Amino acid sequence: MDPAAPPSFAARADDLQQSNIRSVTRRVNEVDGINLGQGVCDLPTPEPIKACAHQALRDDASIYSHYAGIEPLRRAILKKEQAHNEVPAPSPEDVVVGVGSTGVFVSAAFTLLEDGDEVILFEPFYGYHRNILELTGATIRYVPLGGPESMFDRAAMEAAVTENTKAVVVNTPANPSGKVWTREELSTLVDLLHDHDLVAITDEIYEYMLYDGTEHVSLASLPDAYERTITLSGFSKAYNVTGWRLGYGVAPAPIAEKMGLMNDLLYICAPRPLQHAALAAFEDLDDEYVAQLQADYAERRTLMCETLEAIGFDVP
Template sequence: MQPLSDRTAGFTDSVIRRMTRISNQYGAVNLSQGFPDFDPPKAILDRLAEVAHEDYHQYSITWGAQNFREALAAKQTRYMGRTIDPNSEIVVTCGSTEAMMTAMMTVTNPGDKVVIFSPFYENYGADTILTGAEPIYVPLTPPEFTFDPEVLENAFRQHPKALILCNPSNPCGKVFTRDELELIAGLAKKYDVYVITDEVYEHIVYAPHTHTYFAALPDMWERTISCSSLSKTYSVTGWRLGYVIAPAPIIERAKKVHDFLTVGAAAPLQEAIIPGLRFGQDYYDDLLAKYTHKRDLFCKGLDALGLVHNVPQGAYYVMMDISEFGYDSDLKFCEELAAKVGVGAVPGSSFFREPVNHLIRFHFAKKDETLNDALNRLETLRGKIPARAAR
């Protein structure tokens, strides 16, 4: 038999999804894979029930149903600060995962270089491999996850085709400041580089931090491919509704890439989510208040247990330092955390290009009772996994 593809030979399964399976195996509270355990908004669920008995069960237009794109364009016009054309500047995808792959395949050729901040969401590395691109990693330094401007410019000096910007960041919750974004924008313009953004947590940014859409910066619309999804904003991670927003010439190419990747996103779900896209500002204020409360509940709980962690500026993840436990392998620690303590987490090494093995990621998109259950279990952590020399 001939060998399978070289480009996928080094692939492992998703560590995030693996930790969900391990959590399920041991009956652990799953704070690894970032999905809520509470319902989406009632207006969306009510519309979903209606759609089941209406005529939305066949293919929609491959790049998105007309009314969905119009509702999405109206919402993003409001928040991005520029008029988005629903017909020429949007393509609807099967989640932001496909949106990112569509953007990468639209922009890059095999052998092109792509700048990625580390830590990074695990799919970005896979995306570069699948498209035949070469990643250039620029470290974000804990605990504030800042970057060195000179190191970043050194990456740009290697003539990359694109930079991937996750803002707010998964896994570390960093929100890039306006000054940082303008510095990146200046380099993108200077070196003629596209910027592919992942902004799925755009509405989960904690005060006093604010979200700046990269495409809204001066002179950046023409070179920005904005990717996002509705999963986190409306608590519908299983619906797989994402999108790419970009200038018309880029979207024209992206439509073709998307068509041959997945044909189209689920037609009934595009229709059912429209009430959410028409929510007023009060919904987004309530969403932020909900997650601010959950962040504070979980972080204060970790503080009470004397567990060292960062405080996220956005998104719904916390990185906890496990140095005191003396593990050489954060994966082994997470496996034992699930098995012995009953709490699921993701090893930080799956997000870092650098040899970082002392951080793990929790998420707090859970009901209060779920978070309290996890904290109660973590209270037994030092008794069940005592600190010791490296192992």
């Protein structure tokens, strides 16, 4: 045996490579370029959130939290999901706080899926979704769904569903396409969830990034959908704390309990001082903050689109 030879890897690690998103970021940084490839928020973290983080550190709120998150934060998330998203979650036991929305997606995927299962993923897709789903051992069935003007095709999804299909991943507003699912499209999807006994995992991290009069609708808010839906969101994009890694999931208590236990196994808990800081997002920031956030990003969107058009690109 060659002592210099590398150890053998688990099959799940053999093909792992740096994500395209971070690879592009690294290469852009090397030439001091403008990064349009990664969801990097260039707005400042709101002062109330930073102040609460400082206070939590001064208070030594630094020991492990409950694996599903501190109860005040779970209650605040529950209230927000009920009031803003109209999700009929009844209890903080339905809420799991994790290490970013991606970390909660990992917990959800590993709770639901295993070898032999199939999952529907709409393309173009967020690369982390695909790579995480592959790690579960499940087989991915791809269904085309284009950009903002594209409509969900029920027949295309039904053609991809088999007796082994267990779940479907919905990203709305979608990264990278910008597609925002309409209420009618989501209602059609609910019918399919019931027809084929499926569970939906919805990634709604960009729920406030809306333009041109579009409306964000949470799948779980629709009639007869909550019991079959895991709703994911977080703080990174709306509150400019991408490096804090704080996200959450809302699901029926039996699912949320298993996700919390998976979260415990994988991460123990989300960073506790930052969980206390996140409370300020609900206690000290209001609709005016969200409106300003949307205006700031609309200004950046206009600048980007007009600049690209001015140098010869066709921007949808």
